[in-house]
Amino acid sequence: MATARPADWQPPRGLLLALAASLILAGLPQLLRQPAVLTLLWLVLLGWRLALAWQGRPSPSTWLRLLLTAAGVGLILVEYGAFFGREPGSALLVFLSIMKFVELRRPRDAQLLIFLGYFMLGVAFLFSQSLWLGAWLVLAVWALTSVWVTLSDPRRPLPTRRHARLAGRLLLGAVPLLLLLFLLFPRIPGPLWSLPGDAHSGVTGLSDSMEPGRISELAGSEAVAFRVQFDGPPPPPAQRYWRGPVLALTDGRRWEVRPVRAGQRLTSTAHAGRVLEPRGEPVRQTLTLEPHNQVHLLALDRPASVPDGAWLRPDLQLISEARVRLRQRYQVVSYPRVGVAASAPGRRDITRGYPADLDPRVLALARGWRAAADSPQAVIDQALRHFNQENFIYTLTPPRLGANPVGEFLFETRRGFCEHYAAAFTLLMRAAGLPARVVTGYLGGEYNAAGDYLIVRQSDAHAWAEVWLAEEGWVRVDPTTAIAPERIESRIEVGASRDSGAVRFWADGTRGWQRALQQMRQTWDAFNHRWNQWVLDYGPERQRDFLSALGLPDVSWRGLGLTLLLLLIPLLALLAWWILRPRETARDPAVRLYRTFCRRLHRHGIRPQPGETPRQLLLRIRQTRPALAPAAGRVIQRYQLLRYRRRPPRDALEALRRAVRAFR
Amino acid sequence: MHPFIAPVFSALNGIILGKEQSLRLALACLLARGHLLVEDLPGVGKTTLAHALAAVLGLDYQRIQFTSDLLPADILGISIFDRESGRFRFHPGPVFAQLVLADEINRATPKTQSALLEAMEEGQVTLEGTTRALPEPFFVIATQNPTYQIGTFPLPESQLDRFLMRLHLGYPDTAAERELLAGVSRRELIRDQAPLLDPQQLAELQAAVARIHASPALLDYIQALLAASRDSGHYRSGLSPRAGLALLQAARAWVLIDGRDHVLPDDIQAVLAAVVGHRLQPRDADGLAPETLLEPLLAVEIP
Numbered sequence: 001m002a003t004a005r006p007a008d009w010q011p012p013r014g015l016l017l018a019l020a021a022s023l024i025l026a027g028l029p030q031l032l033r034q035p036a037v038l039t040l041l042w043l044v045l046l047g048w049r050l051a052l053a054w055q056g057r058p059s060p061s062t063w064l065r066l067l068l069t070a071a072g073v074g075l076i077l078v079e080y081g082a083f084f085g086r087e088p089g090s091a092l093l094v095f096l097s098i099m100k101f102v103e104l105r106r107p108r109d110a111q112l113l114i115f116l117g118y119f120m121l122g123v124a125f126l127f128s129q130s131l132w133l134g135a136w137l138v139l140a141v142w143a144l145t146s147v148w149v150t151l152s153d154p155r156r157p158l159p160t161r162r163h164a165r166l167a168g169r170l171l172l173g174a175v176p177l178l179l180l181l182f183l184l185f186p187r188i189p190g191p192l193w194s195l196p197g198d199a200h201s202g203v204t205g206l207s208d209s210m211e212p213g214r215i216s217e218l219a220g221s222e223a224v225a226f227r228v229q230f231d232g233p234p235p236p237p238a239q240r241y242w243r244g245p246v247l248a249l250t251d252g253r254r255w256e257v258r259p260v261r262a263g264q265r266l267t268s269t270a271h272a273g274r275v276l277e278p279r280g281e282p283v284r285q286t287l288t289l290e291p292h293n294q295v296h297l298l299a300l301d302r303p304a305s306v307p308d309g310a311w312l313r314p315d316l317q318l319i320s321e322a323r324v325r326l327r328q329r330y331q332v333v334s335y336p337r338v339g340v341a342a343s344a345p346g347r348r349d350i351t352r353g354y355p356a357d358l359d360p361r362v363l364a365l366a367r368g369w370r371a372a373a374d375s376p377q378a379v380i381d382q383a384l385r386h387f388n389q390e391n392f393i394y395t396l397t398p399p400r401l402g403a404n405p406v407g408e409f410l411f412e413t414r415r416g417f418c419e420h421y422a423a424a425f426t427l428l429m430r431a432a433g434l435p436a437r438v439v440t441g442y443l444g445g446e447y448n449a450a451g452d453y454l455i456v457r458q459s460d461a462h463a464w465a466e467v468w469l470a471e472e473g474w475v476r477v478d479p480t481t482a483i484a485p486e487r488i489e490s491r492i493e494v495g496a497s498r499d500s501g502a503v504r505f506w507a508d509g510t511r512g513w514q515r516a517l518q519q520m521r522q523t524w525d526a527f528n529h530r531w532n533q534w535v536l537d538y539g540p541e542r543q544r545d546f547l548s549a550l551g552l553p554d555v556s557w558r559g560l561g562l563t564l565l566l567l568l569i570p571l572l573a574l575l576a577w578w579i580l581r582p583r584e585t586a587r588d589p590a591v592r593l594y595r596t597f598c599r600r601l602h603r604h605g606i607r608p609q610p611g612e613t614p615r616q617l618l619l620r621i622r623q624t625r626p627a628l629a630p631a632a633g634r635v636i637q638r639y640q641l642l643r644y645r646r647r648p649p650r651d652a653l654e655a656l657r658r659a660v661r662a663f664r
Numbered sequence: 665m666h667p668f669i670a671p672v673f674s675a676l677n678g679i680i681l682g683k684e685q686s687l688r689l690a691l692a693c694l695l696a697r698g699h700l701l702v703e704d705l706p707g708v709g710k711t712t713l714a715h716a717l718a719a720v721l722g723l724d725y726q727r728i729q730f731t732s733d734l735l736p737a738d739i740l741g742i743s744i745f746d747r748e749s750g751r752f753r754f755h756p757g758p759v760f761a762q763l764v765l766a767d768e769i770n771r772a773t774p775k776t777q778s779a780l781l782e783a784m785e786e787g788q789v790t791l792e793g794t795t796r797a798l799p800e801p802f803f804v805i806a807t808q809n810p811t812y813q814i815g816t817f818p819l820p821e822s823q824l825d826r827f828l829m830r831l832h833l834g835y836p837d838t839a840a841e842r843e844l845l846a847g848v849s850r851r852e853l854i855r856d857q858a859p860l861l862d863p864q865q866l867a868e869l870q871a872a873v874a875r876i877h878a879s880p881a882l883l884d885y886i887q888a889l890l891a892a893s894r895d896s897g898h899y900r901s902g903l904s905p906r907a908g909l910a911l912l913q914a915a916r917a918w919v920l921i922d923g924r925d926h927v928l929p930d931d932i933q934a935v936l937a938a939v940v941g942h943r944l945q946p947r948d949a950d951g952l953a954p955e956t957l958l959e960p961l962l963a964v965e966i967p
Contacts, residue, residue: 588881591967611963613929644926646877 009106014158016053018147019110020046023101025140026117029124029133030094035079038091041072042098049102059105069099090123110151117144131531142167184564186557187540205292206244206440206461210255212398212405215419215440219396221458224290225442226298227529229453231284237444239336241301241464241476242456244441246315252355253405255423255438257317266312269305269333275314276304278335288532289328295320298441298456300334301476307331315437327537338473344435345468351435354427359407366431376469379432380477383425387482390414392421394484418480418487422463425479435468439476443487451526462487589653590642593660597635600663604628614640634659666923668869672720672860673921679716679853680709682840686831688921689938690717690805695873696917698828698910699784699804701769701942706809708833714765714805715854721866722859723801726761728780730772732815736779740789754791759783762799766806770816777819780804781826801866821945828910829935830942869920876916877926884967885929886911889936892964893944900945907943914939929966936961 011019023046024031031039045068052059059065072095080088097116103109121137145167150159205225206218226242234240247255266272283300297310297318306312307330310320316338320328345351369382393415401408406424409416416424422438429436443462445454464478480487540557547560598608601617604625608617614636622629638656642648649655665673669691676687690713693700702710711727718725728739741757758764759780766780783789784804788797806827808819824830836844844850861869886908894902914935915927922931937958946957 609963610965611933611961613933613966615928615930640928643881644877644879644928646879646926 010056010058011053011104011107011110012157013053015110015147015150016050016104018143018150018159019104019113020050020101022140022143022147023097023113023117025136025143026120027094027097028140029127029136030090030120033127034087034091034094038072038075038079038095041075042095045098045102049104059103065099065103068102069096072099086126090126093123094120107151111148114144114148114151129536131528134531134535138171142171145170182538183543183546184560186561186564187538187543205290205294205458206296206442208245208257208294208296210245210247210419210423210438210440210463211253212401212409212416212420212423215417215461215463218458218461219417223458224525225292225456225458225460226287226289227448227453227455228288228300228445229286234447234454235283235300235336239300240444240454241439241462241478242298242442242445242460243301243303243316243318243439244298245296245439246313246317246466247438247440248315248351250355250423250427250438252358252427253403258315258350260313264314266306266314272304272306272312276316276338278304279337280335283334283336284331285334286329286331288529288537289324289330291325291327293323293325295323297324297328297330299332301336301439301441302338303332303334304338305331305333327532329533329537344470349435351437351468352430352433354430357404358427358431359404359411361411362407362427363431365410366428369428370432376434376467379429379434380467383428383432384477384479384482387421387425387479392416392483394418394421394480394487419463421479421483422465425477426465429465429467437466437474439464439466443478446522448522448526448529450523451529453526453529455522455525455529588643590639590656593653593656594635594639597632597639597660597663600660601628601632628663631659631663635663666869666921668861668865669921669923675720675857675860676716679720679850679857680713681843682836683709683713683833686833687713688918689829689831689935692914692917692921692935693829693938694721694801694803695869695920696828696913697801697870697873698914699806699826701806701808701824701827701830702833703808703810703830703942704833708835709850710805710807710833711765711767712850712854713833714763716850716857717803717805718763719854719857720859721763721861722863723762723803724799725763725765726758727765727767728758729767730769730776732771732773734772734776736776739776739780740783740791743792754794754796756796757789759789760796760798762801762803764802764804766804768809769806770808770818772817774817774820777817777823780806781823784826801863801870821943824942825904825906827942828914829938831938873913873917873920876919876924878912878916879926881967882927882929882932883912885932885964888964888967889932889961892961893940896960898947898960900947903940903943907940911935911939933962 027042031042049059060068073092076088076091076095077083080091082088083092093116097113097120100109100113100116104113118141121140124133124137142164146159146164149163149167149170150156153163156163206215228234245257248258249256266275282304285300287298289298297307297320299318302316303312303318306318309322310318310330312318318332365386369379369386373379373382391414394417395415396417398409398416398420399413401413405420406427409420410424410428419438419440422440426436426438440461440463442456442460443464444460445456447453448455462480464476464480466474467477469475543560594614601608601621606617606621606625606628612620618629618633618636621632635656638652638659642652642656673687673691676691677684680687690700694717702713704710714727715725717723728734737757739757739759741755741760743752743754745751746753769777769780783798784802787802788795790796809816835841889911890903890905890908893899911932912927915931918931918935919925919927940958940961944957946953
């Protein structure tokens with residue numbers, strides 16, 4: 001005996017296809033991100049349900065669906081090892097959505113799927129907030145809304161262009177609300193919710209330590225490190241050294257930042273000004289730093305001011321008080337040269353130290369130079385000459401180094417990237433008795449004419465050295481320039497260099513298509529930068545600025561939220577009233593005009609009574625307000641003509657409109 | 665006023681004094697091919713009205729005095745065996761006239777009443793298997809005496825519905841009454857009155873009524889009135905669709921008299937009391953008084 005279950009809803013095929021397509025649109029970010037096995041399962045389930053519908057068969061039984069769900073959930077558990085967290089959570093959502101699609105047996109299910117689609121799109125923003133995704137969202141929301149409109153149209157069960165147009169109009173109508181909420185929705189300082197830890201695992205950037213090979217890893221990345229806008233003209237390429245972690249501690253292989261006591265922190269610009277002695281012209285810059293999950297901030301060498309929420313180390317490294325997990329904007333004033341009003345490093349300072357097991361050949365080489373030179377500057381020159389004249393090669397793929405990396409590099413392999421040269425040079429200086437340290441950061445940057453800013457990528461990562469000279473303080477020495485001088489002027493060409501290991505540099509305008517490509521990239525980046533600047537970075541501060549520009553007092557986000565709520569409630573009430581108000585059934589324009597006339601009569605103290613015919617009204621006007629009678633008579637005569645005559649003249653409506661307008 | 669009707673109207677006004685509105689309604693009722701019920705005290709001129717209408721319009725006229733022993737055959741006619749021809753011959757009753765005055769219709773038995781009412785409705789009389797058409801035009805004026813109800817058979821509501829209009833004549837005003845007293849006998853006036861319309865003209869006028877334009881807006885108004893009568897809660901039962909048709913037809917005739925070609929809400933209101941008054945009863949005894957019975961309808965918003 002057949003079960004007495006009510007017959008399942010069989011959605012029209014066209015609607016089912018549209019629903020499937022919009023689900024693919026909504027789920028695509030996750031489908032591309034998750035393991036291929038899950039995506040494959042998803043697509044198979046989708047196709048299966050479509051095939052069932054094509055054969056006119058009902059959705060699978062509850063048991064089969066439960067089994068499939070368990071299998072899918074198990075697969076997610078195997079792939080991710082957990083249900084909680086951004087990745088598995090999102091995968092679970094997308095998988096369960098397709099199971100709902102398989103179940104689809106009521107119009108309500110389809111409606112729910114639409115909402116799930118919206119939700120999936122929202123979740124996609126937990127992973128990326130790029131312009132691309134924003135554009136994708138608009139497309140997908142439009143598709144989902146179109147299907148929704150189709151679902152709500154009892155007369156046309158299949159998607160039509162009319163539905164898409166209506167959906168488009170609905171979305172356009174929502175734009176003012178979107179802008180309003182974007183501008184006024186309270187921005188909470190810090191992330192709204194704390195993202196799970198894996199959110200930052202893939203973030204690249206300079207780290208606080210350096211080992212051979214670490215920076216050359218970065219050289220393969222085109223990711224943006226930060227963008228800089230200058231108040232004046234950008235500094236010449238030779239001065240575009242972006243100062244990052246300063247490394248003074250070493251065991252001969254690994255370089256680390258030296259610890260700093262709390263008392264040595266320069267916490268404000270004024271504070272820094274007492275210690276630093278700026279020389280030369282200041283360079284004012286605004287940096288937009290991509291999140292790198294570290295505490296250091298970058299600035300043009302050498303920073304002399306301290307942005308909010310940061311402090312300056314005595315070795316002139318800017319440190320943020322919190323790890324940089326969101327894109328951050330800050331302003332810094334830098335001077336090409338800064339004297340530190342402190343005495344020379346002490347005799348036992350770590351900037352003089354080298355490991356006890358330093359290769360004796362290194363020690364011998366350095367001491368030889370020291371003995372031959374008559375000044376510290378001469379030692380530096382000798383070292384650079386050494387790199388330049390001996391057979392050293394600048395390469396992205398240096399051979400692996402053993403337990404004694406500096407010695408092996410200097411005397412055997414002689415192939416290295418900037419960190420090899422910086423490390424070797426610093427140790428040579430220390431062996432020669434000069435205080436020295438490694439500075440990591442970035443060198444160069446691409447000037448974007450479209451947006452008037454400098455863009456610095458991970459591939460611009462660099463390491464150089466600083467040597468203490470008694471008269472001048474810490475002096476920047478970049479040993480890489482001795483081997484590959486073009487590194488300063490040009491950017492490393494990523495990609496081509498990966499396999500061969502040979503470093504190739506971008507040369508401006510060598511070939512036409514290269515130039516066009518570069519220009520396109522720059523325009524796109526400028527666009528992206530604006531998006532970041534005006535949309536993604538619209539945080540609490542910017543909101544406060546915006547509100548105060550509107551003349552609103554400084555309100556907290558709580559106050560703002562409350563105000564928004566209080567504003568919204570009467571607004572919604574008004575909207576509800578407007579929608580539910582007793583409708584004027586009068587579709588006839590003549591009646592609307594006549595009502596306008598009646599309202600104007602009311603101002604004269606004459607109120608049309610219920611059931612009073614226009615003619616009776618006119619009689620009353622003649623009796624009570626004879627002065628109004630001629631004008632009122634014209635209105636009433638034309639109104640009656642329009643409403644009750646067999647074929648009113650063509651211009652009668654216009655005549656009535658004129659008469660009503662003339663009646664004041 | 666319509667050029668054909670203006671002389672008719674002024675002649676009638678000369679005979680029946682101070683009753684312009686009632687005369688106009690009675691004329692409208694006739695032109696709309698309806699029948700008229702006059703409800704009033706004896707002696708206020710009901711018979712005179714019927715007589716005067718017949719004389720002015722050149723209609724042949726019959727009066728039937730209804731009594732409790734009146735039989736249908738007394739109205740409709742009877743077949744009598746004719747010895748000379750050896751066949752039954754039909755002797756038409758008084759109903760075979762163009763204008764019939766059914767005086768004190770509520771005195772007759774329901775059987776006799778319904779004989780007349782069926783003739784009114786059908787426009788023909790069927791006796792012994794033979795159908796005989798009534799003359800054209802055919803107009804019945806029935807009168808009722810509302811005060812002496814002993815031994816009467818009041819018309820049921822369903823029968824009242826057959827009358828397009830019900831009028832109250834009422835007492836004449838002082839000036840009109842003085843003129844009546846001072847002037848010549850009404851009977852003589854009627855006798856001397858020459859017909860002002862021929863049957864052809866009357867038929868044309870009746871046909872012209874149907875051509876009066878009623879706009880959608882006006883039909884909306886009639887529907888609003890019908891809906892209000894049904895929903896207002898003031899009446900025992902709402903107006904029937906036939907009442908709506910009657911209202912429209914009467915208003916059209918009213919417009920024709922006025923010499924226009926389209927109906928206005930004013931025309932509906934002008935005929936409303938006459939057309940609707942006898943079709944509505946107040947919901948309960950202490951509800952609306954007869955004078956204010958139609959106030960809820962007159963207050964209906966004109967769409």
